[in-house]
Amino acid sequence: QSVLTQPPSASGTPGQRVTISCSGSSSSIASNTVNWYQQLPGTAPKLLIYNNNQRPSGVSDRFSGSKSGTSASLAISGLQSEDEADYYCAAWDDSLNGVLFGGGTKVTVL
Amino acid sequence: QLQLQESGPGLVKPSETLSLTCSVSGGSISTNRYFWGWIRQPPGKGLEWIGNIFYSGSTYYNPSLKSRVTISVDTSNNHFSLDLTSVTAADTAVYYCALVRSEWFSHFGLWGRGALVTVSS
Numbered sequence: 354q355s356v357l358t359q360p361p362s363a364s365g366t367p368g369q370r371v372t373i374s375c376s377g378s379s380s381s382i383a384s385n386t387v388n389w390y391q392q393l394p395g396t397a398p399k400l401l402i403y404n405n406n407q408r409p410s411g412v413s414d415r416f417s418g419s420k421s422g423t424s425a426s427l428a429i430s431g432l433q434s435e436d437e438a439d440y441y442c443a444a445w446d447d448s449l450n451g452v453l454f455g456g457g458t459k460v461t462v463l
Numbered sequence: 464q465l466q467l468q469e470s471g472p473g474l475v476k477p478s479e480t481l482s483l484t485c486s487v488s489g490g491s492i493s494t495n496r497y498f499w500g501w502i503r504q505p506p507g508k509g510l511e512w513i514g515n516i517f518y519s520g521s522t523y524y525n526p527s528l529k530s531r532v533t534i535s536v537d538t539s540n541n542h543f544s545l546d547l548t549s550v551t552a553a554d555t556a557v558y559y560c561a562l563v564r565s566e567w568f569s570h571f572g573l574w575g576r577g578a579l580v581t582v583s584s
Contacts, residue, residue, distance in 0.1 A: 385567075385569070386567050386569070386570070387569075388567065388569050388570050388571070390510075390571070397559055397574040397575065397576055397577050398502075398510065398559070398571070398574055399574070400570070400571060400572050400573075403564075403567065403570050403572070404567065404570075409572070441509065441510055443510075443512075443569040443571075444569050445567070445568045445569050449526060450523070450526070451512060451523065451524070451525050451526060452512035452515075452525075452568055452569045453512070453569075454502075454509060454510040454511065454512060455509075456509045457509040457510070
């Protein structure tokens with residue numbers, strides 16, 4: 354089945370580390386690179402992590418990505434109030450022959 | 464600095480065709496480095512990929528939308544377009560255009576601000 358599964362929500366207090374998972378399959382994450390997007394309220398998504406663990410210029414090093422087998426993760430360290438947003442993973446799927454997005458994870462700073 | 468801007472009607476009647484254009488400024492659409500993509504987001508929901516196009520006209524579509532979608536490119540005017548036929552209320556969404564790295568089709572490196580399209584009579 355061609356889906357990327359994310360937890361709907363995650364939370365933490367300022368300064369904590371939060372991790373978001375993205376579960377896929379052999380035809381998606383295991384075979385292709387994973388990208389992560391941050392969507393602040395009322396704005397367009399922004400590329401946060403590309404090629405599994407690379408940060409575009411200007412993205413804080415508090416954000417990091419990793420991939421292992423059919424799963425990927427996004428970690429936010431030193432959580433800040435400005436990190437409250439929706440986060441999406443994305444990957445190409447060879448079976449679908451198309452791009453999959455995860456359902457999104459809403460991060461709340463308590 | 465490359466910029467993308469969506470334009471088109473904000474209201475479309477059921478069963479009609481939704482048409483949007485994405486204008487590219489600050490660079491040429493005719494480059495081997497990038498594809499150009501459309502993604503949509505229904506109100507309060509997640510992102511859905513619609514399709515990608517290369518300046519030569521090569522396209523990749525979401526299989527779930529393929530029968531209703533056409534993405535085209537106009538290199539002389541530096542823009543690309545989306546047509547979605549036979550729309551229903553389920554097609555109500557913010558539609559984004561984006562720049563896509565040629566090596567990684569899920570790498571949407573730059574997004575437009577989005578255009579809200581409502582399907583209603």
